[in-house]
Amino acid sequence: MDKIIVRGGNRLKGRVKVHGAKNAVLPIIAASILPSRGEILIRDVPMLEDVKTITQLLHRMGIQTELDEKSETVRIQGEKVEQTEAPYDLVRKMRASFLVMGPLLARKKHARIPLPGGCAIGSRPIDQHLKGLEAMGAKFNIGQGFIEGTVPDRLRGARIYLDVASVGATENIMMAAALAEGRTFIENAACEPEIVDLANFINALGGQVRGAGTDTIRIDGKDFLRGTDYTVIPDRIEAGTYMAAAAITRGEVFVEGAISDHLNPVIAKLREMGAEVLEGENGIHVRADRPLKPVDVKTLPYPGFPTDMQSQMMALQLVAEGNSMMTETVFENRFMHVEEMKRMGAKMKIDGRSVLIEGGHPLSGAQVKATDLRAGAALVLVGLVAQGVTEVTELHHIDRGYVGLVEKLRSLGADIQRVSEEAGKLKVQHSFA
Numbered sequence: 001m002d003k004i005i006v007r008g009g010n011r012l013k014g015r016v017k018v019h020g021a022k023n024a025v026l027p028i029i030a031a032s033i034l035p036s037r038g039e040i041l042i043r044d045v046p047m048l049e050d051v052k053t054i055t056q057l058l059h060r061m062g063i064q065t066e067l068d069e070k071s072e073t074v075r076i077q078g079e080k081v082e083q084t085e086a087p088y089d090l091v092r093k094m095r096a097s098f099l100v101m102g103p104l105l106a107r108k109k110h111a112r113i114p115l116p117g118g119c120a121i122g123s124r125p126i127d128q129h130l131k132g133l134e135a136m137g138a139k140f141n142i143g144q145g146f147i148e149g150t151v152p153d154r155l156r157g158a159r160i161y162l163d164v165a166s167v168g169a170t171e172n173i174m175m176a177a178a179l180a181e182g183r184t185f186i187e188n189a190a191c192e193p194e195i196v197d198l199a200n201f202i203n204a205l206g207g208q209v210r211g212a213g214t215d216t217i218r219i220d221g222k223d224f225l226r227g228t229d230y231t232v233i234p235d236r237i238e239a240g241t242y243m244a245a246a247a248i249t250r251g252e253v254f255v256e257g258a259i260s261d262h263l264n265p266v267i268a269k270l271r272e273m274g275a276e277v278l279e280g281e282n283g284i285h286v287r288a289d290r291p292l293k294p295v296d297v298k299t300l301p302y303p304g305f306p307t308d309m310q311s312q313m314m315a316l317q318l319v320a321e322g323n324s325m326m327t328e329t330v331f332e333n334r335f336m337h338v339e340e341m342k343r344m345g346a347k348m349k350i351d352g353r354s355v356l357i358e359g360g361h362p363l364s365g366a367q368v369k370a371t372d373l374r375a376g377a378a379l380v381l382v383g384l385v386a387q388g389v390t391e392v393t394e395l396h397h398i399d400r401g402y403v404g405l406v407e408k409l410r411s412l413g414a415d416i417q418r419v420s421e422e423a424g425k426l427k428v429q430h431s432f433a
C-alpha cells in the first residue's frame with residue numbers, strides 16, 4: 001500500500017509548473033473519436049491514471065493510440081473504430097468514460113457503455129446527457145448495468161436546454177453535435193474553461209462551435225472531421241492547489257503556467273484571507289507572511305468558486321484565525337474529508353450543505369485516507385502545517401488528478417515523501433524527475 005508521509009512546519013518557497021488540465025484533456029481525448037481522417041497530436045497531456053484509462057478505452061475500440069510519457073503527448077488515429085462497446089473494467093475507474101457516448105453515437109450510431117455508478121462526491125446522474133442526445137435523435141435502452149444508445153438515421157441538430165449547467169452533458173452534446181446534421185443550440189450550457197478548450201479543439205478538427213464560454217453554445221454539424229495538432233490548457237485546479245499550498249504554509253510560490261482569468265474566485269478568496277497574489281503573464285505569484293483571515297466560501301458552477309477547490313480551501317480555512325463557512329452547492333456529498341480532517345484536530349461541523357470551520361486550533365499529524373481526489377490533496381495541505389507526521393493513504397484518488405504532487409511539493413521545500421509498503425518494508429518512490 002502506497003502512502004504519502006509529510007512532516008508539517010516548512011514554509012514553501014520557489015517555483016512550480018502546472019501540467020495540462022485533466023478535465024480538459026479527458027473530453028479532448030474522447031472527442032478524438034470524431035475525426036475519420038488524419039492524425040491527432042495532443043500536447044501537454046498530464047500523464048495521469050485517468051488519461052491512461054481513457055486512452056486505453058479508445059485503444060480497445062480499435063482506435064490507434066500512442067501515449068508518450070516523455071514528450072507528454074498522445075497521438076490518435078481514428079480512421080477505423082471497430083468496437084462501440086466500452087468495457088466495464090475501464091469505465092468503472094472513471095466517470096469521465098461516459099464522455100465517449102456522444103462521439104460514438106455521432107460517428108458510429110451505436111454505443112454500449114456500463115452505467116457510471118455513484119461515487120465519493122455524490123450520485124452524479126446522466127439525465128441531462130441523455131436528454132440532449134435524445135433530442136438529437138438517439139434512443140437509449142438500459143439493462144444489465146449497461147446503457148445502449150442507437151441512432152436510427154443520423155443525429156440531427158436540436159435546441160437543447162439543460163436543467164443544470166452540467167459540464168459533462170455540455171461536452172457530450174457538443175461532441176455529438178459536431179457531426180450531426182444541421183445546427184444545435186445548447187442553452188444553459190456550462191461555461192468552464194475546459195468547455196472552451198474542447199470547443200477550440202473541435203474547431204481545430206474542422207468543426208464549427210461558437211459561443212463556448214457563454215451559456216449558449218451553437219454548433220453547426222459537419223460531415224466529417226480531420227486530425228490536428230493541439231495543446232491542452234494548464235490545469236486551473238492543480239494551480240489552485242499549489243497557490244493554497246503557498247498560502248497555508250505562509251510561503252512564497254510562483255505557480256508557472258497558471259492562467260489568472262481561470263482562477264478569479266480562488267485569487268479573490270486568497271486576497272480576502274490576506275495573501276498577496278500577483279497575476280503575471282506566465283503565472284501567478286502567491287505570498288502569505290501574515291496569519292490568514294477567515295472567509296466564507298460557496299461553490300458554484302464557473303465562474304463561481306470551483307467545487308474542485310472546495311476541500312483545499314477548507315484546509316486554508318482551518319488555519320485562518322476565526323470562523324469560516326464552506327457551502328457546497330454543486331455536489332451533494334462532497335464533505336467526506338471532514339471526518340479525516342477532524343482526526344488531525346480540525347474543529348468542523350457539517351450542517352446540511354455547509355460546514356462551519358473553527359479556524360486557528362492546533363492541528364496534529366495523523367493517519368488519514370484520501371476520500372476523493374481533491375480531498376487527498378487537501379489532507380496533504382493540512383499535513384504541511386500540522387505538528388508532527390501525517391500519513392495519507394488511498395493514493396489512487398490523488399493519482400487520478402495530480403502528476404508528481406509529492407515531488408513538486410518537495411521541490412518547494414516540503415518535508416514529504418511517497419513510500420510503498422512491500423512485505424512490511426517501506427520503499428521510497430521517485431516517480432517524477
Ligand SMILES: CC(=O)N[C@H]1[C@@H](OP(=O)(O)OP(=O)(O)OC[C@H]2O[C@@H](n3ccc(=O)[nH]c3=O)[C@H](O)[C@@H]2O)O[C@H](CO)[C@@H](O)[C@@H]1O
Nearest residue numbers: 023096124125126127128129164166167168169308330331
Ligand atoms: C472530468 C471532469 O471534467 N470532471 C468535472 C466535471 O464533472 P461532471 O461533468 O461530472 O460534473 P457536472 O457539471 O455534470 O455536475 C454538476 C452537477 O450537475 C448534476 N448533473 C449532472 C449531469 C446530469 O446529467 N444531471 C445532473 O443533475 C450533478 O449531479 C452535479 O450536481 O465538472 C464538475 C463540476 O465542475 C467537476 O467537479 C469535475 O471535476
Ligand SMILES: C=C(OP(=O)(O)O)C(=O)O
Nearest residue numbers: 023095096308373374401
Ligand atoms: C471530481 C473530479 O473529477 P471527476 O469528475 O473526474 O471525478 C475532480 O477533478 O475533482
